[in-house]
Amino acid sequence: MKILLKKGRILDPSSGLDFVGDLLIEDGNIRGVERDIELSEKNITMLDCQGKLIFPGLVDMHVHLREPGEEWKEDIESGTRAALYGGVLRVACMPNTKPVNDSPEVTSYILKRAKEKAWVTVYPISAITKGQEGKELSEFGRLKKAGAIAVSDDGKWVANSALMKRALLYAKNFDLPVISHCEDPFLSFKGQINEGKISAKLGLKGIPSSAETIAVIRDLLLAKETETSVHLAHLSVKENIPFLKWAKEEGIPFTAETCPHYFTLTEKEVEGYNTLAKVNPPLRTEEDIYAIKNALKEGYIEVIASDHAPHSPLEKEVEFELASFGMLGLQFLLPLSFNLVREGVLSELKLLEYMITNPSKILRVTPPSFKEGALAEVIVFDPEEEWKVTEEIIQSKSKNTPLLGKTLKGKVKMIILQKTIYRADT
Numbered sequence: 001m002k003i004l005l006k007k008g009r010i011l012d013p014s015s016g017l018d019f020v021g022d023l024l025i026e027d028g029n030i031r032g033v034e035r036d037i038e039l040s041e042k043n044i045t046m047l048d049c050q051g052k053l054i055f056p057g058l059v060d061m062h063v064h065l066r067e068p069g070e071e072w073k074e075d076i077e078s079g080t081r082a083a084l085y086g087g088v089l090r091v092a093c094m095p096n097t098k099p100v101n102d103s104p105e106v107t108s109y110i111l112k113r114a115k116e117k118a119w120v121t122v123y124p125i126s127a128i129t130k131g132q133e134g135k136e137l138s139e140f141g142r143l144k145k146a147g148a149i150a151v152s153d154d155g156k157w158v159a160n161s162a163l164m165k166r167a168l169l170y171a172k173n174f175d176l177p178v179i180s181h182c183e184d185p186f187l188s189f190k191g192q193i194n195e196g197k198i199s200a201k202l203g204l205k206g207i208p209s210s211a212e213t214i215a216v217i218r219d220l221l222l223a224k225e226t227e228t229s230v231h232l233a234h235l236s237v238k239e240n241i242p243f244l245k246w247a248k249e250e251g252i253p254f255t256a257e258t259c260p261h262y263f264t265l266t267e268k269e270v271e272g273y274n275t276l277a278k279v280n281p282p283l284r285t286e287e288d289i290y291a292i293k294n295a296l297k298e299g300y301i302e303v304i305a306s307d308h309a310p311h312s313p314l315e316k317e318v319e320f321e322l323a324s325f326g327m328l329g330l331q332f333l334l335p336l337s338f339n340l341v342r343e344g345v346l347s348e349l350k351l352l353e354y355m356i357t358n359p360s361k362i363l364r365v366t367p368p369s370f371k372e373g374a375l376a377e378v379i380v381f382d383p384e385e386e387w388k389v390t391e392e393i394i395q396s397k398s399k400n401t402p403l404l405g406k407t408l409k410g411k412v413k414m415i416i417l418q419k420t421i422y423r424a425d426t
């Protein structure tokens, strides 16, 4: 069974390929990429890709699938369907489920459910501490054996520095990546939105940028001392940047991530007490957006992930202070991130590096690529097509995004995953 994609712009960050040409898939594997592949046989599915980009599936290392325990918000089936439509063919899912994924049993359960019903590859991330309570380390060796790809207490920072130091050393033994949700809980206590003029105007308690930067600095110091890499999740403020720069110069092992909402939306979104824009860390200011883009350009931040965080109306259609933090991300990751290319912040290949090869490297997996023999994980993307965000288009069970009603540019048209062609063009 052969699938031939014709005349698309082929982009493969693993090999640095960027040219207009053809891609041949045979029996679910990449057979070749060339300027012109002519085949005379019948039985070939030909796909015209003129004007489109063809690249490997994205690897989103920060997703909340909510299973087990909060299946009314999302489950492994619906979350991975949203991923597929978003061009994300591998997701790493955070452990803040119910129960918390802090045991081999929960990790195996997630993998079992993924095998039964996931549309894309699922990598479970297990908790750093038992119950994500920040008191006692979970059993990294057993978790890794059960299939944990990394450890994180995402949703919470491991505020006890001695414990975090031990976690880094312990993780190093098992070559497990450690992902930190950088937020000093004392500084952000009861905070709702970014601390500043808008929080004052709305009468909501603010979350200062120091809550994030203090956490970033501590984690960098511990990474230095333990000579163990730490991955800093969803960075949002400009104050981090000089410290990231310093850490790079010092050769401290770390990687940093941001999400499209932190270089697209500002705190203004919460005016009118819009709970759909309530997210942690909070949306910040134009200046922060500018700094985050610059950090991406300079390579201080080298991963873009969605932090897809579904919540139902039960958690969102309530008073602002009672609403849960989080917004959907999987289906908006590519269109919003492509704005960085349009604005000249990153080249197409660099952007794909941040969404395919860098997260793969951090998670110690072979990235999706167009190398001969690789599994076919292929996205056909139209960078020009505009589409409106509606509840119908959203594949997640939850619809919590401040982008509802807005028009985005750039659309995933087709996904080829092994032998199956999905047309997202509806």
Ligand SMILES: NC(=O)N[C@@H](CC(=O)O)C(=O)O
Binding pocket: 064, 096, 154, 155, 156, 181, 278, 279, 280, 281, 307, 309, 310, 325, 326, 327
């Ligand atoms: N980002 C969020 O606002 N919420 C996340 C937790 C997290 O990523 O810290 C969630 O699980 O809902």
Ligand SMILES: [Zn+2]
Binding pocket: 154, 155, 156, 181, 233, 234, 280, 281
């Ligand atoms: Zn987090």
Ligand SMILES: [Zn+2]
Binding pocket: 062, 063, 064, 094, 154, 155, 307, 309
């Ligand atoms: Zn998260």
